[in-house]
Amino acid sequence: MTASATRAARIHALQDEIGSLKALLAAKEAALAREVALVEQDHEDNQDEVDATAAATERLNKNDVARFSRHLLMEEIGVTGQLKLKHCRILVVGAGGLGSPALLYLAAAGVGTLGVVDYDVVDLNNLQRQVLHSETRIGIPKVTSAAIGIAQINSACQVRTFNCALTRENALDIVQNFDIVLDASDNPATRYLINDACVLLDRPLVSGSALRMEGQLTTYHINGGPCYRCIFPAPPVATTVTNCSDGGVLGAVTGIIGVLQALEAVKIAVGLPAAFAQQLLLFDGTLGKFRSFKLRNRRPDCAVCGDQPTITRDLIDYEAFCGSAACDKTPSLKLLSPDERISCKDAEKLLRAATSTNPLLIDVRPRLQFNICSLPQFINIPYAPPNTQDADFIASVQELLTRRESAGLPTRPEVVLVCRRGNDSQLAARLLKSTLGLDQVVDIAGGLEEWSRCVDPDLPMY
Amino acid sequence: MSLEVTLEFSGGAELLFDKIKSRVVALPVPRPDGAKWTIRAFLVWIRDNLLKERPELFLQGDTIRPGILVLVNDQDWELIGELDYELEAKDTILFISTLHGG
Ligand SMILES: [Zn+2]
DSSP: OOHHHHHHHHHHHHHHHHHHHHHHHHHHHHHHHHHHHHHHHHHHHHHHOTTOHHHHHSSOOHHHHHHTHHHHTSTTTHHHHHHHHHTOEEEEEOOSTTHHHHHHHHHHHTOSEEEEEOOOBOOGGGTTTOTTSOGGGTTSBHHHHHHHHHHHHOTTSEEEEEOSOOOTTTHHHHHTTOSEEEEOOSSHHHHHHHHHHHHHHTOOEEEEEEEBTEEEEEEESOTTOOOHHHHOSSOOOGGGOOOHHHHOBOHHHHHHHHHHHHHHHHHHHHTOOOTTBTEEEEEETTTTEEEEEEOOOOOTTOTTTSSSOSOOTTOOOHHHHHTSOSSSOOOOOOOSOGGGEEOHHHHHHHHHTHHHHOOEEEEOSOHHHHHHOOOTTOEEOOOOTTSSOHHHHHHHHHHHHHHHHHTTOOSSOOEEEEOSSSSHHHHHHHHHHHHHOOOOEEEETTHHHHHHHHTOTTSOOO | OEEEEEEEEETTGGGGTTTOOEEEEEEESSOTTOOOOBHHHHHHHHHHHTOOSOGGGTEETTEEOTTEEEEETTEEGGGGTGGGOBOOTTOEEEEEEOOOOO
16 A cells, blocks of 8 residues: 555544544433433422332333333343343453453343453454444554444443453452453453452353354352352463464354353343353354353362452462463464574575575464465475374475475475464474474574564565 | 263364364273273373373373363263263263363
């Protein structure tokens, strides 16, 4: 894109954003006007019925009746249930793939107060599943975008936004203002933190998660049942955790789990039994099957909900506990020494001379990622533990070496490895050195993400 | 003679087992040492017969690694004795890797 076209696009985006904010302002003003009118109406009612002061606020106005009529007609909700929803305060941690549909349905259902916690901004790659956001709101905080989206569905919903990460320092202050909490986060450290805050403040926790074609759902710390820590006393080893930005996730799968979280929260709010208390719901999108399992009881020795808890209102260091950051960003590995790696700039020079030096150029990303984009001359031999076997990778490289040898190329060539971020390429380099005795193996530091930053901004990133 | 049980994987645990989510396995009975097929013994059998590489992604010591839930006949194994549970014919043992994404 030319500079002027880029600028025009930016101007267009800003105009759209301002338009959205104006719409939000108008919706808020309308909501305020309605509330003021209701106060005045209540006031009049109070004067008419001096004894009925408490009852005056405990009724649905004409608008509410029209809007929620499908709820009011149900035995399970009715006027009483709808009023409970109106007075209920629900916190959603994470305005992403799970939080988006959950918030949409909770707002539409008439939940009076919704809290949204998220530190991130809306990104183009969010829109495939995070249906509360929109193209015009790319680049603005997710919580702001969520508030705009919610106001467009139900302007009477009070939205409290927390444009920050949930942390040990702020968690209790935030959670204590809400009655029910939804875990729609994307990493283990945050999941333990939310659990502990909910147990300490005695709030039910509706916890959802999703990856690829599968989703899971459990309601913790309700009716004397187990908490997240009762089920998972020890955190998973960080390297065994796959996040959505590496493993992918089908949008409708997060949608299903997020909507089920909203359903569970609505039921808890109106006083219906929680269906997922002490239950694990498993949704397999491939088979189109829901399965449900009975989980263990609360553990008397649980560190937070047990009889002698060791976790108190000071909480703990969750990133240290889990050995991973409280986000879904993949950390950078430092396995190789700097002289075993080359920078993108140096790699570019090396590749330009490649026709004469004939290095072995291997892209170790999974085939699906290689299909999205790749560097010219690179051959794809996937190495992405734990999803590939060491032996398979070594055999494929060996086969390639043999073929090169019969073509008269050097038997122990220089090898350049690349992957998405420069993590798997380090693992692969180490493996090739130790098994095939190749001594000139380097990997491109920072991988293709760094390449797209430093060398070729047109390389698509995913 | 053999003891047939259904072995299932979910949540990505199947990636360690050729991506096969469900299979019936036949365990030899009686066991060479005459002992029962507890889950403890079954985990060793899985490691030796089905896991090709990186047992640490599935096991930690003689038990399952943190982050994987074990369900026997749709119940948390904690409710039925964990490692000491004795397998019976037609049991279904499901290993679920917990998801953290959202
Ligand atoms: Zn607990």
